[in-house]
Amino acid sequence: MRNWRYARQTAIAALRSTFRPLRYRDRAANRMRKDDRHGGNDMTDTGRIFKRCGCIDKTTRRRSGDHCPRLGESGHGSWYFACSTSDLLGRTARVRRGGFTSEQAARQARDELLEMSREESTGRNWTVTRWLRYWLSTRTRIRPTTKAHYTHDIERFLIPRIGALTLTELNARQLTAAFAEISNTTNRYGLPHTVCTLQHVHTTLRAALNAAVREGVIAANPATRVELPARERPHAEVWTEPRVAAWRATGEHPVVAVWTPEQLAEFLHAVRHDGLYAFWWLLALRGLRRGEAAGLRWTDVDLDNAQLAVTRQRTTAGYTIHEGPPKSATSRRIVALDMHTVRLLRQHQRHQQRHHVRRDNTGKPYLCSGYVFTRPDGAPFHPGYYTQRLRLLIDRTGLPPVRLQDLRHGAASLAHTAGADLKTIQDLLGHANIAVTAEIYTNVLPAAQRRTAEKIARLVLNASRRP
Template sequence: MKTPGLFKQCGCRDAGTRQRLRARCPRIGERGHGTWYYRCYIRDMLGESVQISHGGYRTLTEARQARTAVQAESREQYAGRTWTIARWLTYWLTTRTAIRPTTHAIYTRHVHQFLIPAIGYLRLTELTSRHLTAMFAELAAGTTTTGLPRSPATLQRIRATLRAAYNAAIREGMITDNPARRVEIPAGRRPQAVVWTEGRVEDWRTDGARPSVAVWTPAQLTEFLEFVADDPLYPLWWLIALRGLRRGEAAGLRWEDLDLNNRQLTTTNQRTTAGYQIIEGPPKSAASRRTIALDRRTVAVLRDHLRHQRAHYLLTGRSWRTSGYVFTRPDGQPFHPNYFTKRLGFRTGLCGLPPARPAWRTPPAPISRPFRTSSGTPASWSPPTPTPACYPQHSTRPPRRQPGSS
């Protein structure tokens, strides 16, 4: 008597075609010949019907018990036992809709560049801390795209991504353990900023040696501001250096955020990047949403910049598109934030000053603190290349300024 969903097969082959006979074998009814299989349908975690077929059982009773156990599993348990890490991570990324785009970009990079190539072939329940120890050892031995060793901080962030993904699988009821919590990774030490003293500058000019984080002296800042006094983005360098604006805050600064009569600047908007994509919105934290007092010299610099922007609008006419941003391209639209990083590096090189950050990181603002993205993390950038000025050379240009004047 046949039982639906339970059947017997063997590995015998046809003498002529060499194809497996499976259930068509004439000896299939003999005791001990072939093994038992089961076939059933269940709904997976996404609600789709999935056919399951498994065999190798010695008796009909064993096959029936195995089928019953599978049918008794929840959708989530079945997915946890059968889904690969690659499939889960890919699905998990699609569910991360409430996080910031920059965070989602970091997760995506970690998943596709590191996690899936290393452990994506494993089932969710197969991952152990030994797999992760081997993976992170291999990552630590490798280098970045610029040829530099990966820092412990990078490894910690990759582990944080995997830990978040596995915690989500636990909440879904797919698994019960998170091996990413047990793997040990050396803690990275935050580099201490040093000042570009005369000795360090001499070493840098001689053999290119430079500290991991170095900032300019007041004299070097003055030299830089004097050198870029005729740069159309002079007000940008002034605000970043002397008022502590982050790159994203400067890129997203609008004239409506400035109250020049009362000498105030409010950081209500920022333009950051996720990869090369621009993400615009309010600052991330309450501490970033702040009002900055402006001195009279800064107000004069900004008023002068506004006059030149209006003069350029009159020169360009219809080609100008009003955007309301303080720092704009020749067509009136805001710059890509990466442009500021590239141009700062380019102007620093022309000035002959030492870099205030390694070439693979965003240079810091002199003296006060590193020039960082609005999320507080250094932004990656390409080697600086010469770029055209914000305004055409024949248009009005800001007069040369004396940085120390008030």
């Protein structure tokens, strides 16, 4: 019985292998006859030309396509071409275009497409969606946070509005309309998108299309001709008494604000028993970034020589933590420490060691991570925790609000008031350009302004007393 079944299956397989080529050959012949019937006989490796229409078949209720009996009539239906081209990656892509009024127009369009280079063909066939995602996949030397911002701009703003267009179809008018639409929508807080958001999205799009220009996919970047509202860079404002009074009355506060030395001293005194007291002190007086302080290890701290080295940072992309080199080459720097800061770090180190001994005595695990600022179990904090913790501590003190980044602004202002020149402050903060230090971070505190005003007035008054 088993032998009979095996012989039967073998015979069926032999018959199928015999008639399969005939079946495929018959299909090819039928397709050739169909093309000849509709006037298209270019069924070669360069593609084919055929005619279709949009008539609905009464029996199947579907489009007749190339089966319509009226295709032989003049003016009925339109002409199409289908061919294969190679894109920028060397991959074969099947292209089909239609809507041509004559067979000659379809053939001419096909020939023009086949004569194009791979780069030109990519610009004609690739959509903006495909290019943006391809460009993003090639960005291997950017930081994870930057890639996360690019991904958000592409998926959230660009693809829903211009993703269906091909690269060669994209122009400045379409982009202007897309950015106008973005400005009329709201963010997750229900507020209109800011100029800063528009500028970020525009920067992402311009970078992606610049890459397309360099690859020869498009001739020019249409994003460079889009005009957006000017972005005003906010300057740090000091929490003077009138501003504090206005904030208590209305709840409104500046985008970037720094404490006076008295307010900073009040905050540090109020949080002197907090486990992260050394963290707040270090950011407020030495101007470290959040990621730099979060990634600081004891191996980078030299308390004997009163200095620390910024060699890495712990940042976030969404909620995911990424640890790597600092923001830029100039961010890798040596930061000098005063004796009081050295004493605070030694005290913090002893406190951390006591946590280690206490957990060992109670049989609880302790992670020797080597970070300066850790949880009681030795593991490093999530960088977002510092932002939330600072907000909670400020609410408890009743002081006017500042952000974690504002402590860095305040450190620059304090250094400027103490007499440090811009070059010293630039080295302290790790800026690549001294203009950034001068324009953004050094907002002179009121006491220094008053001293300067007194000196100017005294200069004029002394000159007026001379004979």
